[in-house]
Amino acid sequence: MRALTVIPSQKDSLAVTEVPDPEPGEGDLLVEGLAVGVCGTDKEIAAGEYGWAPPGRDRLVIGHESLGRVRQVPGGNSVRQAPGGSSVRQVPSRSGFAPGDLVVGVVRRPDPVPCGACAHGQFDMCRNGRYTERGIKELDGYAGQSWVVEPEYAVRLDPRLADVGMLLEPTSVVAKAWDEVEKVGARAWFAPKTALVTGAGPIGLLAALLGVQRGLEVHVLDRVTDGPKPALVRDLGAVYHAGDAGEVAAKVRPDVVIEATGAGPVIFAVAANTAPYGIVCLTGVSSAGRRITLDAGGLNRDIVLQNDVLIGSVNANLGHYAGAADALARADLAWLNRLITRRVPLEAFHDAFTAGPQDVKVVIEL
Numbered sequence: 001m002r003a004l005t006v007i008p009s010q011k012d013s014l015a016v017t018e019v020p021d022p023e024p025g026e027g028d029l030l031v032e033g034l035a036v037g038v039c040g041t042d043k044e045i046a047a048g049e050y051g052w053a054p055p056g057r058d059r060l061v062i063g064h065e066s067l068g069r070v071r072q073v074p075g076g077n078s079v080r081q082a083p084g085g086s087s088v089r090q091v092p093s094r095s096g097f098a099p100g101d102l103v104v105g106v107v108r109r110p111d112p113v114p115c116g117a118c119a120h121g122q123f124d125m126c127r128n129g130r131y132t133e134r135g136i137k138e139l140d141g142y143a144g145q146s147w148v149v150e151p152e153y154a155v156r157l158d159p160r161l162a163d164v165g166m167l168l169e170p171t172s173v174v175a176k177a178w179d180e181v182e183k184v185g186a187r188a189w190f191a192p193k194t195a196l197v198t199g200a201g202p203i204g205l206l207a208a209l210l211g212v213q214r215g216l217e218v219h220v221l222d223r224v225t226d227g228p229k230p231a232l233v234r235d236l237g238a239v240y241h242a243g244d245a246g247e248v249a250a251k252v253r254p255d256v257v258i259e260a261t262g263a264g265p266v267i268f269a270v271a272a273n274t275a276p277y278g279i280v281c282l283t284g285v286s287s288a289g290r291r292i293t294l295d296a297g298g299l300n301r302d303i304v305l306q307n308d309v310l311i312g313s314v315n316a317n318l319g320h321y322a323g324a325a326d327a328l329a330r331a332d333l334a335w336l337n338r339l340i341t342r343r344v345p346l347e348a349f350h351d352a353f354t355a356g357p358q359d360v361k362v363v364i365e366l
Contacts (some may be wrong), residue, residue: 003144004036004349004364005059008051014353016346024148029097030072031105031154033366034154035343036143037065038352039202041330042137046353052137063143063364064135067157067166070101070289071146080366095151102161104168104325105142106153108315124176124315145366155321158329164336166363167206171324172316174207174258177281178214179320180313181256182277188307192255193217198245198270199260200229202361203283205236205339207258212236219252221266227358228341234266235335249273260284268294275333276306281313 001021007013018159024030034284042062045051053060097103110118111130118126118363135141157165185192197204200222211218218238222229225242233240241248246269249257253275259267262284271280271311302308316324344351352362 001145002346003061003140004063004346005061005143006046006051007058008053008060009043009048011048012060013059014046014349016058016349017059019059019144022146022148024072024074027074027150028093028148029070029103029151029154031068031076031093031103031147031149032071033066033068033142033145033147034162035067035166035363035365036063036141037170037202038362038364039065039170043353045136054140055139060135061140061142061144062135063141064107064133065166066068066105066134066142066147067168068103068105068142068147070099070103071100073097074151080085084258097151097156101161102165103154103155104157104165105134105147105149105150106155106321106322107135107169109139109153109272116127122317124317124320143346143364143366152318155318155325157325160333161328161336164328164333164340167202167336167339167361168324168328169316170202170361171206171210171328172321172350173283173314174203174210175323175327176316176320177207177258177283177313178210179323181258181281182310183278184309184311185256185277188277191279191345194252194254194275195219195256195258196221196249196252196270197258197260198222198266199284200224201238201260203337204258204260205229205232205360207260207283208233208236208238209331209335211256211258212238213302213327213330216256218364219248219254221248228338228360232335232338232360242339246267246273254278258283268299271301271308271310272299274306274308276308277307278308280308280310282310283313285314 007214110123115127132138143266197220220233221241230240245266249270257280341360
């Protein structure tokens with residue numbers, strides 16, 4: 001079969017290559033790959049900045065924002081064809097899945113030791129770093145025409161999400177961020193009213209979606225003043241801002257900030273201007289080596305005297321995937337479709353790794 005592969009740490013090695021058809025192990029699902037989303041992590045792997053091939057291999061199949069359709073379930077049941085060529089969905093197997101189900105594969109797997117967090121199903125919080133990740137670290141990803149996945153690491157989607165299901169993985173990331181915010185808030189009385197999301201890329205827009213679904217007054221800050229982002233924010237019922245981060249935060253005084261830019265000046269500007277008991281959740285990864293000047297003493301004073309919190313959040317566990325699937329199922333389908341601004345075929349993968357001025361989310365169709 002064809003798959004999008006890379007030699008980790010080797011720049012310009014990204015290519016569509018022929019790889020062996022995956023062989024499902026006992027209990028695995030065999031899935032037809034439909035599409036993958038492309039994010040900053042994929043671009044960094046393609047640039048040779050990091051990534052790890054499976055042991056004994058040179059190339060890694062990339063792609064962690066997956067979408068597929070179950071072809072075969074444990075026990076050998078597969079999609080069969082009815083007269084006229086249409087597929088017939090069979091009854092679920094003991095795996096809980098049936099041929100024809102729309103599914104997404106979870107990215108991370110717990111470390112083999114395991115650490116305490118992984119042993120409790122919280123592999124997103126792995127303590128020793130020995131986890132593996134599909135399409136990133138030592139496990140092939142989902143950017144192939146077929147793939148296998150263990151049923152316990154597959155998430156069934158509402159069939160209505162057939163065109164946008166690859167948004168589940170980034171939605172799981174913000175589902176975790178909101179979960180973390182709510183757990184931290186629960187240390188005392190917590191009734192947030194206002195949220196500020198910094199960054200209107202896919203993560204920021206999906207974070208705003210989940211904030212609106214929670215009934216909050218949501219504000220979104222980004223640099224652009226035209227293109228699809230302002231309209232996407234407004235059509236959520238949120239407020240779009242394109243000004244200075246500190247000024248916007250000082251005006252909004254958010255109870256919650258979901259930070260999705262990774263930009264140091266933005267992070268500290270909003271952290272200094274939350275409401276008392278404000279919670280800032282960092283989801284964007286900053287580039288190292290960039291220096292900024294800030295009043296560290298003043299920021300520390302505000303955090304201490306107002307019981308503020310800054311937390312980091314990355315990856316997601318099975319509970320977050322389930323929450324994300326529910327959030328997407330409740331979202332406006334037309335709005336979700338507008339997040340995907342370009343769809344390119346596998347042969348034109350290079351186009352997906354070249355940013356366009358109107359891009360929000362780019363998808364490779366397999």
